[in-house]
Amino acid sequence: MFLKRLLVCILVTVCFSEDHFDEWVNTYLAQSDSGGLEIELSHWFITPIDTSEAHGRLIVSQDKKFRFEMGYKTIVSDGVVWKTYDERSNRLITQFPDTTFENTILVWFDKEKLLGVKRENINSKWDFRLSFSNKIPDAEIHFSPKDGSLIWIDVLDKEYIQRLYDITIKQYSGDIEVFQLEIPGAFEIDLRE
Secondary structure, eight states, X not given: OHHHHHHHHHHHHHHHOOOHHHHHHHHHHHTTTXXXXXEEEEEEEEOSSOEEEEEEEEEEOTTSXXXXXXXXXXXXXXXXXXXXXXXXXXXXXXXXXXXXXXXXXXXXXXXXXXXXXXXXXXXXXXXXXXXXXXXXXXXXXXXXXXXXOEEEEEEEOSSOEEEEEEEEEEEEOSOGGGGOOOOTTOEEEETTO
């Protein structure tokens, strides 16, 4: 009888225990419970031909509006209208959302999807490969074995790798005006027509 109980306890522990990825998801998404999240990061884009680096910021509200600033570009979306501003050309483009891009960003803010994604340990218990659906690129996420903090995320595509690093995640409780993009004097193009 004791042996059966012990076996059941071991099986439950093995089958339902949290790994470090689960802990990280629960911790960082808990910050968005009373507002949105603001993420500051560095981005390294690696292709067979070129490598570039930029610094940026992503703000996501509880209702999945987002503002993404990277280098010279800013993208703002409310899920219905997408606005992109390029500071180099002073162009403001309004269009319907790029759903593939939005899904790639927003999957990282959906607790059920993140915890349910197929994942496997690579190299150590601190490194994971996440396999999303066909339209969302796979990713590798790396944590520090010293303190469990997030070190980097590699977004893997057929022809390139995007490395996100120096990632700071905090609760966003700022103004909702950040999800609007009006640039006086910009050349405006509306692609919805």
